[in-house]
Amino acid sequence: MEDRPESQVVDSGLDETIKKLTPDQIERVVRHVMDNETSARLKVYVDTCVHCGLCSEACQTYISRDRDPWFSPVAKVKNSIWELIRRKGKVDGAFIRRMSRIVFTECAVCRRCSMYCPFGIDIAYLLLVGRRICSLLGVVPKYLQDTTNSHAATSNQMWVHQDEWIDTLQWQEEEAQFEIPSARIPLEKEGAEIMYSVIAPEPKILAQLLGNMSQIFTAAGADWTMPATDGWDNSNMAMYSGDFEVMGRVERLHWDTAARLKVKRIVMGECGHAFRGAVYDGPRWLGWQYPPIPMVHAIEYYYELLSTGKIKVKEKYKPHVTVQDPCNTVRGRGLGDKLRYVIDALCENFTDVSPNHEHNYCCMAGGGTINCGPPWKKSRMLSNRVKAEQLEATGAEIVITPCHNCHSGIEDVIGFYKLGMHVKFISEIMVEVMDVPENLKA
Amino acid sequence: MYEFSRGPLVWIAFVIFFGGSLYRLISMIINSKKEKVVHPYMSWKYGLRSILHWVVPMGTRNMRIQPVFTVLSFLFHAGLILTPLFVLGHVMLWKESWGISWWTFPETLSNMMTIMVVITGVIFVLRRIADPTVRYVSTFKEYLMLLVVLGPFITGLMAYYQLFDYRTIITIHMWTGAIWLIAIPLTWLSHMFYFPFTRAYMGSEFGFVRRARDW
Numbered sequence: 001m002e003d004r005p006e007s008q009v010v011d012s013g014l015d016e017t018i019k020k021l022t023p024d025q026i027e028r029v030v031r032h033v034m035d036n037e038t039s040a041r042l043k044v045y046v047d048t049c050v051h052c053g054l055c056s057e058a059c060q061t062y063i064s065r066d067r068d069p070w071f072s073p074v075a076k077v078k079n080s081i082w083e084l085i086r087r088k089g090k091v092d093g094a095f096i097r098r099m100s101r102i103v104f105t106e107c108a109v110c111r112r113c114s115m116y117c118p119f120g121i122d123i124a125y126l127l128l129v130g131r132r133i134c135s136l137l138g139v140v141p142k143y144l145q146d147t148t149n150s151h152a153a154t155s156n157q158m159w160v161h162q163d164e165w166i167d168t169l170q171w172q173e174e175e176a177q178f179e180i181p182s183a184r185i186p187l188e189k190e191g192a193e194i195m196y197s198v199i200a201p202e203p204k205i206l207a208q209l210l211g212n213m214s215q216i217f218t219a220a221g222a223d224w225t226m227p228a229t230d231g232w233d234n235s236n237m238a239m240y241s242g243d244f245e246v247m248g249r250v251e252r253l254h255w256d257t258a259a260r261l262k263v264k265r266i267v268m269g270e271c272g273h274a275f276r277g278a279v280y281d282g283p284r285w286l287g288w289q290y291p292p293i294p295m296v297h298a299i300e301y302y303y304e305l306l307s308t309g310k311i312k313v314k315e316k317y318k319p320h321v322t323v324q325d326p327c328n329t330v331r332g333r334g335l336g337d338k339l340r341y342v343i344d345a346l347c348e349n350f351t352d353v354s355p356n357h358e359h360n361y362c363c364m365a366g367g368g369t370i371n372c373g374p375p376w377k378k379s380r381m382l383s384n385r386v387k388a389e390q391l392e393a394t395g396a397e398i399v400i401t402p403c404h405n406c407h408s409g410i411e412d413v414i415g416f417y418k419l420g421m422h423v424k425f426i427s428e429i430m431v432e433v434m435d436v437p438e439n440l441k442a
Numbered sequence: 443m444y445e446f447s448r449g450p451l452v453w454i455a456f457v458i459f460f461g462g463s464l465y466r467l468i469s470m471i472i473n474s475k476k477e478k479v480v481h482p483y484m485s486w487k488y489g490l491r492s493i494l495h496w497v498v499p500m501g502t503r504n505m506r507i508q509p510v511f512t513v514l515s516f517l518f519h520a521g522l523i524l525t526p527l528f529v530l531g532h533v534m535l536w537k538e539s540w541g542i543s544w545w546t547f548p549e550t551l552s553n554m555m556t557i558m559v560v561i562t563g564v565i566f567v568l569r570r571i572a573d574p575t576v577r578y579v580s581t582f583k584e585y586l587m588l589l590v591v592l593g594p595f596i597t598g599l600m601a602y603y604q605l606f607d608y609r610t611i612i613t614i615h616m617w618t619g620a621i622w623l624i625a626i627p628l629t630w631l632s633h634m635f636y637f638p639f640t641r642a643y644m645g646s647e648f649g650f651v652r653r654a655r656d657w
């Protein structure tokens with residue numbers, strides 16, 4: 001059971017780094033995390049688990065791999081945290097390598113399993129403790145570590161420089177003006193009602209999304225702004241690589257930026273991680289009970305625009321659509337109903353997935369798994385056959401994915417399993433079908 | 443031996459059971475305060491909502507997709523908790539020794555429930571062996587725990603049907619019962635008293651913080 005195809009994957013972030021580890025160092029780090037960074041939850045969870053395996057049916061990796069015991073959530077804990085506790089941190093580099101592979105590439109910390117364990121044991125949290133240990137030891141998949149390094153150096157995930165950032169916004173403002181001449185992307189507007197937050201893949205590879213939002217905000221008559229300085233990206237892969245110090249810095253800068261601009265609230269673009277980092281993990285690490293400024297996710301904001309009539313639909317979107325419920329906004333914020341309201345308002349022909357809402361399967365790109373990069377892609381795909389089957393059963397041609405990770409992850413699944421579908425963000429559909437008031441067109 | 447089992451052993455078992463459980467709960471509460479991210483997010487409403495869903499048979503999706511296991515599990519736990527409390531023999535003992543008494547189950551009911559515990563317990567052992575996923579996370583300890591749990595029920599039945607020498611069996615019954623009680627705070631049988639807390643915490647995380655359902 002230990003010798004699996006996955007263990008053959010070459011990743012210098014694991015292979016090279018374990019060579020430098022000493023047993024003493026491993027033990028020290030494990031003890032540090034166990035003694036200083038964990039307490040009641042870890043202990044109670046480990047003591048409560050009755051090894052019943054009921055959490056297994058929750059996990060897309062387990063179901064997709066023909067119920068291979070290795071991929072059951074409890075097995076992942078067994079092969080990482082339990083073993084570390086049992087051996088009091090006296091493990092070797094090979095163990096750390098295997099643990100790193102399990103916690104980073106075989107679990108998307110989607111937290112579905114905590115809804116299936118009768119005790120509500122937070123397995124994703126236990127595996128995040130494993131990630132933390134790997135991070136402190138420097139044994140992190142190379143591509144994922146690179147995004148964390150980028151956060152540390154530039155505060156965004158993809159090494160975007162400030163001049164490129166401003167340039168891209170201005171370029172997209174012009175693009176938006178082809179559609180709506182009065183469209184703007186107002187930079188650094190102090191006292192605006194909304195600060196709009198995006199993540200680095202937008203300026204880097206999906207810039208048109210920024211233009212789309214400019215059109216939507218303009219059509220809705222919103223008072224909004226974006227920062228011209230660092231602090232615009234809170235996608236926060238450091239949260240997932242276990243580098244909580246960098247995670248805290250990224251979140252603090254993001255909230256500081258919103259405070260500097262004196263906005264009333266932040267609208268977070270269609271990204272689940274960024275939302276989770278800003279609203280949950282970041283504030284907790286920083287010692288704040290709640291975020292200092294209200295943040296709404298794009299799904300909620302679109303719901304607000306459509307339900308109050310600020311955006312009207314000219315003619316509904318025709319193609320047959322289905323949806324991917326993002327874990328961090330549906331299981332993590334209960335936005336499933338609002339998401340369906342938005343889809344129904346925009347689209348004519350919608351078929352829901354099953355299971356859905358909180359029970360939807362993760363895209364298996366989340367939690368930093370997709371950021372582990374090409375070496376692990378095949379493993380990721382094998383871990384989400386159930387998603388392909390679920391989507392195929394809807395017979396839809398478009399999958400609406402209001403999250404960047406879901407978007408890329410579902411695109412990968414569609415390609416790998418040859419489903420012949422396409423993925424779209426909500427904003428892409430909204431700009432197509434919304435009614436732009438006449439006075440804005442001039 | 444019989445006298446010791448009836449007297450000091452019972453006391454020792456109860457002291458370890460109550461003392462140990464209390465100790466575990468208090469240290470859990472102290473540690474969870476240290477953890478800082480637990481208490482501020484606890485909510486009575488959502489905690490209780492979650493517990494309610496998870497103690498009602500078929501109240502959750504996971505129970506519904508595994509109906510056979512759910513039924514067995516509820517029968518097992520009901521028998522496990524209720525029978526020792528309401529079986530006539532125990533209540534009479536308490537009345538004799540401590541002068542307290544409450545309702546009792548009719549004998550046939552106690553008997554049926556005990557048999558049910560043993561049967562479902564044996565099915566759980568077989569499941570551990572037969573299901574590769576559960577087998578993979580089962581060690582010797584897991585099988586031993588099931589034996590510890592079933593011990594008092596098996597010997598209770600043997601005493602009831604007067605198999606072998608009654609006095610010997612009843613002594614063994616008391617010993618297995620004592621081991622059972624002592625094991626609760628010391629092993630994962632502690633899920634018995636941790637359950638409401640872990641459930642309430644996750645229920646609060648889901649309902650209060652994340653505004654979502656957890657069943």
Ligand code: SF4
Nearest residue numbers: 059107108110111113
């Ligand atoms: S991928 Fe999701 S369901 Fe599977 S173990 Fe990780 S958190 Fe649990």
Ligand code: SF4
Nearest residue numbers: 049050052053055117
């Ligand atoms: S985590 Fe929960 S469901 Fe999974 S084996 Fe442990 S007790 Fe059972």
